[in-house]
Amino acid sequence: MTPEPDTDTVTLAHGNGGRLMRRLIESVFVRHLGNPWLAPLADAAVLPPATDDQALVFTSDGVTVQPLFFAGGDIGSLAVHGTVNDLAVAGATPRFLSLNAFLEEGLPLAELERIVESLAAAARACDVQVVAGDTKVLPRGLCGGVYFGVSGIGLRPRDLALGADGIRPGDAVLVSGPLGDHGIAVMLAREEFGLGGTLASDSGSVLPLTRALLDLPGLRFLRDPTRGGLATVLHEVIHATGLGVTLEESRLPIRGAVHSACDMLGYDPLYIACEGRVVAIVAEEQAEEALTRWRALPQGREAQRIGTLDPHHDRLLLVNDWGGERLLQELEDDPLPRIC
Numbered sequence: 001m002t003p004e005p006d007t008d009t010v011t012l013a014h015g016n017g018g019r020l021m022r023r024l025i026e027s028v029f030v031r032h033l034g035n036p037w038l039a040p041l042a043d044a045a046v047l048p049p050a051t052d053d054q055a056l057v058f059t060s061d062g063v064t065v066q067p068l069f070f071a072g073g074d075i076g077s078l079a080v081h082g083t084v085n086d087l088a089v090a091g092a093t094p095r096f097l098s099l100n101a102f103l104e105e106g107l108p109l110a111e112l113e114r115i116v117e118s119l120a121a122a123a124r125a126c127d128v129q130v131v132a133g134d135t136k137v138l139p140r141g142l143c144g145g146v147y148f149g150v151s152g153i154g155l156r157p158r159d160l161a162l163g164a165d166g167i168r169p170g171d172a173v174l175v176s177g178p179l180g181d182h183g184i185a186v187m188l189a190r191e192e193f194g195l196g197g198t199l200a201s202d203s204g205s206v207l208p209l210t211r212a213l214l215d216l217p218g219l220r221f222l223r224d225p226t227r228g229g230l231a232t233v234l235h236e237v238i239h240a241t242g243l244g245v246t247l248e249e250s251r252l253p254i255r256g257a258v259h260s261a262c263d264m265l266g267y268d269p270l271y272i273a274c275e276g277r278v279v280a281i282v283a284e285e286q287a288e289e290a291l292t293r294w295r296a297l298p299q300g301r302e303a304q305r306i307g308t309l310d311p312h313h314d315r316l317l318l319v320n321d322w323g324g325e326r327l328l329q330e331l332e333d334d335p336l337p338r339i340c
Helices: 019-033 075-088 109-126 181-190 205-212 229-241 256-265 284-294
Strands: 054-064 092-106 129-138 147-156 170-175 221-222 244-250 279-282 302-312 317-319 326-327
Touching: 019 092, 019 129, 019 229, 075 092, 075 109, 075 147, 075 205, 092 109, 109 147, 147 205, 147 284, 170 284, 170 326, 181 256, 181 302, 221 229, 221 302, 229 244, 229 317, 279 284, 302 326
Parallel strands: 092 129, 244 317
Antiparallel strands: 054 147, 092 147, 170 279, 170 302, 221 279, 244 302, 317 326
């Protein structure tokens, strides 16, 4: 008789499609994520249709963060927030997610349950349902415990126009809160550099922030500055519009702990990822109204106007109070890999 595999950890048998895999899905994933649309024995979920005035919006994301747990979050909550936020900055209200789990042989089941419990709590907080998914088990050494692939569907008004093609010279660049918190919090959790601290990731849903601005007629563009940070988002805007962006250094919201860590390790906080912030570009005359709306929300209390779309150049310039300028180049490498 073949001995029962060690059921305190993930084994290759948990990915073979048989009894152990079914038990794993039912006892961990379905138990935490169960809802009327989740059909673990089916290959697809049948969802309610869009309406005449609502368009479907679809996105997909992968999450490979290391370590799996960090101050302010973990790979489970991050998997939800990353996908929800991609839909939110597209102007959509997230509705449904699919979840692909890639588990490493030897992962403690108690750790997996903790992760999925956190994922489920984040989904409930964001009012989304995980309605489909798949589970694979990889041999030891082929992944960092668990990876997730997450896809999401949301609804947005059919007449909503958001994108770089609406951006105009003189438009204002806003950010909803401090930059770089997530990337530095993950780096500190790795304990690679002998640094410590209490900085927490900003991982969270940005849906309240995006909803607050969607009815502004001067809203042009929304984006969450994840990998590559603020600078990478603004370089994308420059490439799409041919306009430059001038940033005011004194207005940039960056925590002292982020500045200190970046100074010691040679990083620039403008290239470090956030997971709960929004970059918005709005018409100049509506910048103050947008800031007022954001600052009325817990997620937006530290929102700032940080720059302007400049027709006089096509670069990303950082200007200090004395008139000095620094050119921010496009990112060539990944300063902090596997932070999301």
